[in-house]
Amino acid sequence: MGDVDDLLRAVFLGVLQAATEFLPVSSSGHLVLAPELIGDDVSTLTFDVALHLGTTIAVVAYFWRDWARITTAGLRDFLRHGLKLTAWSQYALLGVWVVIATIPAVVVGLLFGDAIDEQLREPWVVGLTLIGFGLVIGLLDRWGGTVARLLDMTPARASTIGVAQAVALIPGVSRSGITIAAGRGLGFDRPSAARFSFLMSAPVIFGAGVLQFRDALTSDEELNWGPMIAGAVVAAVAGALVIRWLLSYLERGTLMPFVWYRIGLGTLVLALSAAGVI
DSSP states (O other), X not given: OHHHHHHHHHHHHHHHXXXXXXXXXXXXXXXXXXXHHHOTTOSOHHHHHHHHHHHHHHHHHHXXXXXXHHHHHHHHXXXXXXXXXXXXXXXXXXXXXXXXXHHHHHHHHHHHHHHHHHHSOOHHHHHHHHHHHHHHXXXXXXXOXXXXXXXXXXXXXXXXXXXXXXXXXXXXSXXXXXXXXXXXXXXXXXXXXXXXXXXXXXXXXXXHHHHXXXXXXXXXXXXXXXXXXXXXXXXXXXXXXXXXXXXXXXXXXXXXXXXXXXXXXXXXXXXXXXXXXX
């Protein structure tokens, strides 16, 4: 029964991770509650590796045309023009902006990642950030402009959204939520802000997965390959479906339903924390 239980957990966590990684609702906010639903040992390296692998596959596979155009244009322009970025095409530059947007989270993660994990993963912290940053997301979405499109990205805009992604290392903030909101605050329409958020997530999620896999190989904990593969497959499929749905929704809808959901979840987490349940 242990193997079956692990497979069921992998499926559940795969769906949960995919939905909460890409929707602006915070994966850490939900994973605080996950042990109460399916047991205390859900945060194992097996599941961590699987979920990071699956969500990486989702964002790479769903945007494969963008990645192909970015790679092709980048290589062509580099061979033709070297590092003279003023001569590069829009899609080649988009790849550069993705790299620039990734740098703040990498730096902050390397310098403060352990401290964040040790000191800020308390349920009451997650509850407060769910609510507080939910309000920030709602305000930026409501008052943001709609004049900029994906290919209007600039180094300054990419850096600002990158800083927002670094802030999302704090549990409960939501990487997708705060980066989409930052894009809205910089004047991007919702689909473009979300699209850039997803593109810039790939290096960060992949890097986190590599670090988790390294830890798994050097840890005394044995990797459970069956659940790991199952979790990765489920997270990949569910992640692609969530991305597709959210991009379609943002063509006509706002982020406010997610803001209200975050406030409700944050209130629940705070109440359960105060009661000593989590």
